[in-house]
Amino acid sequence: MTIDTSKVSIKTSLASCFGRNFQELEGANSFLEELSKHAQEIHINENCYIFKEKDPSDYIYIPISGVIMLERSTSKGSRHVFAFLFTGNLLGLSEFSFYTFSARALSNGTIVKINKQLIQSIFERYPAIAxxxxxxxxxxxxxxxxxxxxxxxxxxxxxxxxxxLDMSNRIGHGTNKFYLPMSRQDIADYLGMSLETASRGFSSLKKKGMISIQNNYRITILDEAALHRFADD
Amino acid sequence: MTIDTSKVSIKTSLASCFGRNFQELEGANSFLEELSKHAQEIHINENCYIFKEKDPSDYIYIPISGVIMLERSTSKGSRHVFAFLFTGNLLGLSEFSFYTFSARALSNGTIVKINKQLIQSIFERYPAIAxxxxxxxxxxxxxxxxxxxxxxxxxxxxxxxxxxLDMSNRIGHGTNKFYLPMSRQDIADYLGMSLETASRGFSSLKKKGMISIQNNYRITILDEAALHRFADD
DNA sequence: CGAGCCCTTGATGCATTTCAACGAATGTGG
DNA sequence: CCACATTCGTTGAAATGCATCAAGGGCTCG
Known part of the structure; x- marks a missing residue:
């Protein structure tokens, strides 16, 4: 139930949420201590929901490993994907009492679950962290x-x-070869286009020599400068 | 140079930024007092820029009267409008050191200009306001x-x-007849479409009997329910 | 009255969706 | 191990939505 804040993976995740020199902040140690007592480390399975739209928003989540997708469904069938979250992102910022979208795991992974009241009380005591x-x-x-x-x-x-380009930065940390954790449909719903248009986009960028596609999910950016120029037009 | 925080217009603007019972917050009075000493009330003329993209973001602005448009230009010609701001909105939230968009007045008006350091110091002393x-x-x-x-x-x-529907809420405060302070081009750039498509949209909604158009800028929503249904599909 | 600006409307072409078929990869049961 | 079903991605063809180009209308102001 409780978490081990001395774990490297957890420390680095917290650091990338709260900034480089997080440990030096006033209250950082008390924060970590309270987390180790009251926060939970939970494992999530591929395609499971962490929370759904309209659930009461009682927790904040910090992804430690795995990928999370934020989505909302329209009245009829279609779906919008708001974001893909990785280690170092943060989930559930909303101060509304209900989530306005659902969060689903795209892969097995681990997240730290923190009660909002705990966060709130930390913030009140340590303004630097707030x-x-x-x-x-x-x-x-x-x-x-x-x-x-x-x-x-x-x-x-x-x-x-x-x-x-964004995924290259966030997944590959700047390297040009990376593994996309989401399907073409997910990408299409994120970018507001049909699955087919997304697929044609991949083909087109490939034909232009800007990327290569090892298999459906493994992409290499061949000419980053050209891709940038094309993207920014 | 300084402002008169006892003015009703300024009080109501602050209240709608900081919430209904703003005056009851701990530090509210000190905040107002510091504002009256150090904040500035400035008048802005139609089409003048309050700040431009890449200007150092040293101030926060609170519109008292008039309408403000946030915009960003692309490398080649085109423009994106991010938002239209009215009384009770707030401008310059960014904690970056430069603005990432420009702010332009759509009409003559008044805004309160507050130094960020002042805000920051208030926040440090009065967490409730922060x-x-x-x-x-x-x-x-x-x-x-x-x-x-x-x-x-x-x-x-x-x-x-x-x-x-959004403008009806924000300008007309729920009434169905209101005055649009922006041009068709502004609307088009806000909604990511061409001027012509925006214009055709107006015509189409009019033909469907959902709205009526007294003149270019004066609109009445005739059938709000139908408009909602159409918007949400 | 005429100039200038903004908005509307029509015609055409291009981008994107939709419908449909096919191909590649993966898993299942015989 | 192979046939088969299933899922996901690609590609083509037709239809549609939207942008662009172009012309005209209405308003305001000198």
Whole structure:
């Protein structure tokens, strides 16, 4: 039930949420201590929901390993994917009392589950940590603004190029070869296009020599500069 | 240079940023006092920029009257409009050191300009106010997520319907007749479509009997339920 | 009255969706 | 181990939504 905050994986995840020199913050140690007492480390299986839209939002989650997808369904059939989350992201920022989207695991993995009241009480006692948290929220906000910009201004294939560059940064940490943890349908629902258009996008970028596709999920960016130019037009 | 925090217009603007019972918060009075000493009330003219993309983000702005548009330009010609802001909104939340978009006045108006360091120091002394501020950020985040959803999932005319319902709430405060302060081009750039498509959208909604158009900027929603149904599909 | 601006409308072409068929990979049971 | 079903991705063809190009209408202001 409780977690081991001395684990490297957990420490690095927390550090990438709360910033590089997290350990030096006032209250960081008390925070870790309280986490080790009250937070839970839970394992999640592929395709299981961590929470669903309209569930009461009582917890905040920090992915330690595995990939998480945030989604919302429309009245009739279709689905929107808001984000893909990896280690170092954070989940459940909302201060509403209900989640406004669902969170589903794309792969088996581990997440740390923290009661919101615990977080709230930490924030009240250690403003430095609260500040970091809110800086994180701000980064999310800016990230979503960029996404909004891309959705409003770019063509389908350009959006796909942006997506691949983003994934290269976040999954491959800058390396050009990486494994996509999501299906074509997931990508399409994230970028607001049909599955077929997403697939054609992959083919088109491949034909242009910007990427190569080892198999459906394993991608290499061959010409990053050209991909950037194409994406930004 | 300084502002008069006893002015009703300023009080109501602050209240709608920081929440209903703002005055009862711990530190609210000190906050107001510091504002009256150090914040500035400035008048802005139609079409003037309050700040531009890449300007150092040293201030936070609270619109008292008038309408503000947030925009960003692409490398070549086109433009994205992120938001339209009214009284009770807040501008410059970013904790980056530079703005990532420009802010332009759509009409003559008044805004309160607050140094970020002042805000920061208030937050450090009065966590209750900081908390309110961050709740506000959270509302913005949720608002943008909804916008992202709409941009990704809805057709051009549906997006326009959403837009009109949103404006009805925010400008007309729920009344069905209101004055649009922005041009068709602004709307198009906000909703990610061409000026012509936006215009056709207006015509189409009018032909369907959902809205009526007194003149270019004065709109009446005739059948709100139908408009909702159409928007949400 | 005429100029200029913004909005509307029509015609055409392109981007994207939809429908449909096929191919590749994976797993299952005989 | 192979036939078969299933799932997921690709590709083609037709239909549709939207952008673009182009012309005209209405309003405001000099």
């Amino acid at each position: 500040k970091r948290f809110h800086e994180f929220t701000n980064h999310v906000l800016n990230y979503i603004l960029d996404q909004l910009f891309i959705m409003g201004q770019k063509s389908a294939h350009q959006r796909l190029a942006h997506f691949l | 908390k309110r501020f961050h709740e506000f950020t959270n509302h913005v985040l949720n608002y943008i997520l909804d916008q992202l959803f709409i941009m990704g999932q809805k057709s051009a005319h549906q997006r326009l319907a959403h837009f009109l």
